Ligand SMILES: Nc1ncnc2c1ncn2[C@@H]1O[C@H](COP(=O)(O)OP(=O)(O)OP(=O)(O)O)[C@@H](O)[C@H]1O
């Protein structure tokens with residue numbers, strides 16, 4: 001019987017002294033309590049309680065293992081969690097995420113409007129870009145960028161097949177870190193473009209029509225009328241992308257850049273404490289993803305202004 | 310523009326002093342669907358023209374060509390003696406740049422069937438947006454003017470509300486105030502009460518009647534025959550992309566000359 005006792009219902013019940021009397025509908029007319037004096041008995045869910053109990057047992061066992069199994073080496077975890085090396089690596093990871101996101105979405109917005117434009121050439125170029133960068137695995141692309149200096153010794157700006165006005169030394173221009181940011185951003189741009197385009201398409205056409213009928217300048221229509229409304233469907237997807245880019249920075253470890261995952265590998269390569277150091281990385285990833293989710297919540301609330309939901 | 314339309318500039322000038330809107334042999338197709346099949350219409354300043362017609366007859370399309378939301382295939386539309394969307398030079402029509410078209414639209418107010426208020430902006434922000442961004446009015450002045458307009462449409466206390474918090478009738482009155490904020494010389498209404506619950510129709514029609522009484526030039530597409538009878542100076546009946554007949558409401562509504570008009574009226578009355 002204990003398993004079937006449900007939490008008290010929101011409906012003000014008469015003080016039924018026993019469960020037994022509650023099940024028989026008490027027809028005692030008491031105007032002040034339940035409507036027409038009838039006691040409401042909520043539906044009971046015995047199996048739900050069984051499931052809760054089973055899940056709870058498994059969780060407790062897992063937690064017990066985390067605490068008591070010496071293999072986790074929590075002392076090692078604690079020793080490394082906030083060391084200089086790890087903190088610096090976290091900072092590099094955050095920088096990669098920030099720059100990758102900012103540049104990626106900037107390029108993505110341009111691509112989205114190219115795809116939405118009336119010009120077939122711009123549309124095709126954007127389409128081809130998105131097609132290409134969604135097809136190439138990120139890790140392959142990153143290695144390409146890393147080896148850019150091998151392909152192009154110097155970059156120059158000028159007329160194709162004609163004279164050039166400016167030239168840069170590729171190695172100086174594209175350092176390790178910028179190569180990584182560029183790779184992440186170009187990859188991100190392809191996805192961001194589709195997210196932004198989807199968001200813009202989700203805004204009722206009547207909105208830009210109304211804005212056009214009022215003579216509101218074109219850029220202002222986008223910035224003030226269309227994009228803020230598009231943000232509502234862009235944001236959840238964009239947050240997903242940012243979070244996956246944040247974790248995706250661990251791929252950059254193949255380029256020997258000192259981000260979180262690479263640094264952790266270096267440390268456990270030296271001291272052999274693989275599991276606790278993986279836990280250090282995991283804890284940081286979870287912590288920062290949580291922070292991003294909190295930010296997402298508030299940003300979404302800002303853009304929900306004026307909506308009923 | 311496929312067909313270079315030849316309009317003698319002389320006619321435009323001579324009629325400009327009386328006509329607010331001149332529509333000359335306007336044709337428009339969507340793909341193979343010929344929606345407007347040679348429309349000619351004059352609307353004089355200060356008058357109210359009500360356009361009636363069955364669904365699909367091209368009423369909305371005609372209205373939308375007047376502020377160039379819809380491009381015509383051939384023919385011309387002019388407002389205040391100026392071509393809409395084009396510039397006539399020699400006997401060629403040059404398409405205007407978007408910026409210039411947007412400027413032209415600030416002189417023409419448009420009220421949509423489904424309001425199309427900006428849901429993320431408050432009522433006041435909705436009204437102030439165009440005067441500030443299109444006419445470069447100082448925000449303070451625009452807000453003061455907007456509050457006066459809200460008072461005029463009976464919504465002085467709703468300035469800070471969001472559109473979703475208003476009834477349909479209130480939203481449409483805000484949309485009218487938003488169109489009026491540009492002080493347009495011409496107002497176009499596309500079935501302004503068709504999306505409203507019956508008991509809310511009256512409050513919107515009252516606002517429009519009020520505007521009519523103050524001498525604003527208006528073209529109103531509607532199915533409200535009572536409104537047409539009361540307010541219209543001219544009633545235009547359209548069917549299958551053509552104007553079948555037009556005249557004072559007493560004539561067109563009470564003794565229509567065409568069989569199609571009679572058939573339509575017998576259905577809606
Ligand atoms: N953008 C468009 N693309 C294709 N067809 C269109 C478009 N706009 C309108 N049409 C078609 O043109 C015809 C005339 O449409 P319009 O909206 O002008 O009719 P209406 O007289 O306003 O009808 P209603 O009373 O139903 O609003 C209809 O058959 C419609 O389907």
Ligand SMILES: [Mg+2]
Pocket residue numbers: 368369370499500
């Ligand atoms: Mg219509």
